[in-house]
Amino acid sequence: MSLIEVHDLEVHYPIRSGFWNRVTDEVLAVDGVSLSIEAGETYGLVGESGSGKSTTGKSIVGLEKPTHGQVIYKGKDITKSANRQKLDYNQDVQMIFQDSLSSLNPRKRIEDIIAEPLRNFGKLSKDEEKLRVLQLLDIVGLDADALYKYPHQFSGGQRQRIGVARAVATNPKLIVADEPVSALDLSVQAQVLNFMKKIQRDFNVSYLFISHDLGVVRHMCDNIAIMHRGRIVEMGTRDDIYNHPMHIYTRRLLSAIPETSVAHREEARAKREAVEKEFQENQQRYYDKDGKVLPLLDVTSTHKVALPADEVAKLQREAD
Amino acid sequence: MAQNDPLNKKSSISAEDLTRLSKEAEATATPSSRQIIWKEFKADKIALTSAIIVVGFILFVIIASFFIPAGSYKAVNIMDYFNKPFTPDFWLGADSSGRSVAKLLIVGSRNSIGIAIGLTLISGTFGIAYGLISGYFGGMTDMIMSRIYDFMLMLPTLMFIIVLVTIIQNYNAITLTLILSLFQWMGSSRLIRSRALAESRKDYVAASKTSGTSNFKIIFREIMPNISSLIIVEMTLAFAGNLGVETGLSFLGFGLPNGTPSLGTLIANATDPTNITQYWWTWLFAALEIIVLCLAVSYVGQALRRSADASQRLGDK
Ligand SMILES: Nc1ncnc2c1ncn2[C@@H]1O[C@H](COP(=O)(O)OP(=O)(O)O)[C@@H](O)[C@H]1O
Ligand SMILES: [Mg+2]
Secondary structure, X not given: OOOEEEEEEEEEEEEEEOOOOEEEEEEEEEEEEEEEEOOOXXXXXXXXXXXXXXXXXXXXXXXXXOOEEEEEEOOEEOOOHHHHHHHOHHHHEEEEOOOOOOOOOOOOOHHHHHHHHHHHHOOOOHHHHHHHHHHHHHHOOOOHHHOOOOHHHOOHHHHHHHHXXXXXXXXXXXXXXXXXXXXXXXXXXXXXXXXXXXXHHHHOOEEEEEEOOHHHHOOOOOEEEEEEOOEEEEXXXXXXXXXXXXXXXXXXXXXXXXXOOHHHHHHHHHHHHHHHHHHHHOHHHHEOOOOOEOOOEEOOOOOEEOOOHHHHHHHHHHHO | OOOOOHHHHHOOOXXXXXXXXXXXXXXXXXXXXXXXXXXXXHHOHHHHHHHHHHHHXXXXXXXXXXXXXXXXXXXXXXXXXXXXXXXXXXXXXXXXXXXXXXXXXXXXXXXXXXXXXXXXXXXXXXXXXXXXXXXXXXXXXXXXXXXXXXXXXXXXXXXXXXXXXXXXXXXXXXXXXXXXXXXXXXXXHHHHHHHHHHHHOOHHHHHHHHOOOOHHHHHHHHHHHHOHXXXXXXXXHHHHHHHHHHHHHHHXXXXXXXXXXXXXXXXXXXXXXXXXXXXXXXXXXHHHHXXXXXXXXXXXXXXXXXXXXXXXXXOOO
């Protein structure tokens, strides 16, 4: 059984306008997302900015109330706050935020920040608590003198480590990491990703790893879902997505990964332009008449794609 | 969190290191906000002087008023009618009933400052809590609370106070403070609400929610400290303003009941043209006191605001 299952999740935000402030329209931030995360794996959720990744992640940790759908954990639907209370849900499911500065209360010392979940979920004595905070700091590679400092005294990479320390404080089963390295320098990105992997091995925690960049996700994720316009356009194993991409949007994201070797740069640019051209010209083949993403269909047992049924049948034959 | 917790295995830190590491951390700790405020006042001599004046004056009038029996400033004494100031018996002169202006000023200051402090605390606490709750929850809660706020703002406050004061027969300083508070809390609440609204959207609030912290604690322990500079400035300015509220009402004759001295009733002596020119001591000292107090309070407020905002501090240089 999966650790957590998301069924047909929808988050629609009302748009109010006019004199009476009535609801005149809706933003379909998330519009029917289903996925399941296994214990100990890293699940990638990738898409451009605005595709609804953060909203999906927030619904999974219980920060956002979905308008429709379920998130099943230990057999209970945790979109209901009563069920979250009963399970002490957030002891098991935590979040790391993109903006490390805004995610740490500027008025609190690091000790109090990291100890916050411990104080709410655990019953530790003062000394036990301090020891645990010191150990957590040690695990994420920070010295003990961080204890009484404030967030603004650290660099972005260090702050993100503090965010990770807070997230793993209660030994969670799943951490939703919302673009944890997007705001960091390239050199620091690799460091943070590496110690996130180390923590995963040590704690056997699952990640829902959100990113807008398929390049970053490559070495982290076992399974990946590609998200566009609030829906999933393609999902599969790492091999499925990187080596057999089927949806034009996936190919577009792949072509956007920066090419590091100078020799292939021109080639990569030409390919990117070709993909962009096809994306612009053949929209109606990949999306329905309202521009919505089509329903997901199985191509193989692991690989699903949002394409018309006849195309999927053709792809299935090719796959066999 | 059991004994076989992965942390104990993965981290090289164990219980034996606890005291040593805590000591190390304390040595490099960042100064607390109390230390920062103290440094800020040491760097700004005007603010320090102002703080000493305000605190000293408030303590003085409170203590001194205990030594002035009610009879001694209430009794009419025709013989001392408009006695000149700076004389041995009447340091600040006497008014038209021959009462010592110095004694009236001390007791009056205590009454006026007491009302201003009470008013600031009661209406400020309520207004801040109202704004924080409205901004934090947002949505429907915010909409209903904002409508109530708008309605209160629309009421002709002064008229209501005058009517209430006229209806309520036996009121004193405490009832007056409560009545005034009913109409004064809106002042800070709108600004606090908009800051709380912006603050609630920040990720640290989301992180507190996923850390299992209750809404009540998030509002008052997480968000409130982050807008403390705004609150401090609001409260100090409100205090300066509230000194004027009672004074103004008493000046108009709707403040404290007759015979209860206050800064307002003393300044009201200036409504008489002969008092303004010939018997200036009956009102000038009270007026000067209000000006000095308001100025000093606002200097203190500014220094507090700077210490709350790291980029403006003078004490760090
Ligand atoms: N609280 C909100 N109210 C209204 N619209 C929102 C809100 N939060 C997000 N949205 C909209 O929902 C869409 C998806 O947002 P988000 O989940 O943040 O995307 P991503 O994380 O993939 O960049 C965006 O168009 C965004 O403008
Ligand atoms: Mg996002």
